[in-house]
Amino acid sequence: MEKDSFMEWFSSEIPETLFPQIAAQVLFRCENCGECCRGEGYALVDEADVREIAGTLGIRPSQARSRFTDPDPEKNPGCRILKSIGPDKSCCLLDQQAKRCKIYNHRPRICRAFPMISADTQAEEIISFYSDCLGTAKFVKMLQEKRIDPQVLKNIESLTKQTEELQALQIMLFMWLTRMMGEIEEAEQIGRITGVSLPQEESSFQNDCLAYFLMTIKTDGLDEYQYEG
Numbered sequence: 001m002e003k004d005s006f007m008e009w010f011s012s013e014i015p016e017t018l019f020p021q022i023a024a025q026v027l028f029r030c031e032n033c034g035e036c037c038r039g040e041g042y043a044l045v046d047e048a049d050v051r052e053i054a055g056t057l058g059i060r061p062s063q064a065r066s067r068f069t070d071p072d073p074e075k076n077p078g079c080r081i082l083k084s085i086g087p088d089k090s091c092c093l094l095d096q097q098a099k100r101c102k103i104y105n106h107r108p109r110i111c112r113a114f115p116m117i118s119a120d121t122q123a124e125e126i127i128s129f130y131s132d133c134l135g136t137a138k139f140v141k142m143l144q145e146k147r148i149d150p151q152v153l154k155n156i157e158s159l160t161k162q163t164e165e166l167q168a169l170q171i172m173l174f175m176w177l178t179r180m181m182g183e184i185e186e187a188e189q190i191g192r193i194t195g196v197s198l199p200q201e202e203s204s205f206q207n208d209c210l211a212y213f214l215m216t217i218k219t220d221g222l223d224e225y226q227y228e229g
Helices: 002-013 018-027 047-057 061-068 134-146 150-161 163-180 184-194 202-216 220-224
Strands: 069-071 080-082
Touching: 002 184, 018 134, 018 163, 018 202, 047 061, 061 069, 134 202, 134 220, 150 163, 150 202, 163 184, 163 202
Parallel strands: none
Antiparallel strands: 069 080
């Protein structure tokens, strides 16, 4: 009954568009170009993010809130934004020399999900391929090369035919996202309820993610992508 209830919730509440986004994030590799930490946009953080920042830096949450965040201009409930500094509006947590977040392994959840996972479930484009992101440029190049790879095509065919295998992969993707967002106990509970576990071999999971992404996303527009960083 517990599994049936979870699967009913899973199939009705989790949008299908989220799974290829997670698969893309699994495959994405940050190249430390620093572009996502600069510019006009801003990063929303909530109290859990503030507490994580505080714990990482060994300060009180109230200190982290005042030193690193500002009120959210759009007044999202329970949210603030990371402060921007300097003429290029860099995030206050960006190490300018290393071009990397000072608390990268404990960075806010919105930063962990960037650039492939979107909070906007109504967006026209499932994936945003940012032209100034070096990691995205390399991701696109990899997709262009792999979409005609015989082994990848074989994996796509296998996933297409195996309904249970496809559903299990979607659960794995959701578990991966849950873990990535720091909700370790929740991810373990999903595994316990469903009997699904993340593969021990990272390469095996990545191969499945690549096949899933390519079978769910049209890749014609990839040839028009140009890196402008």
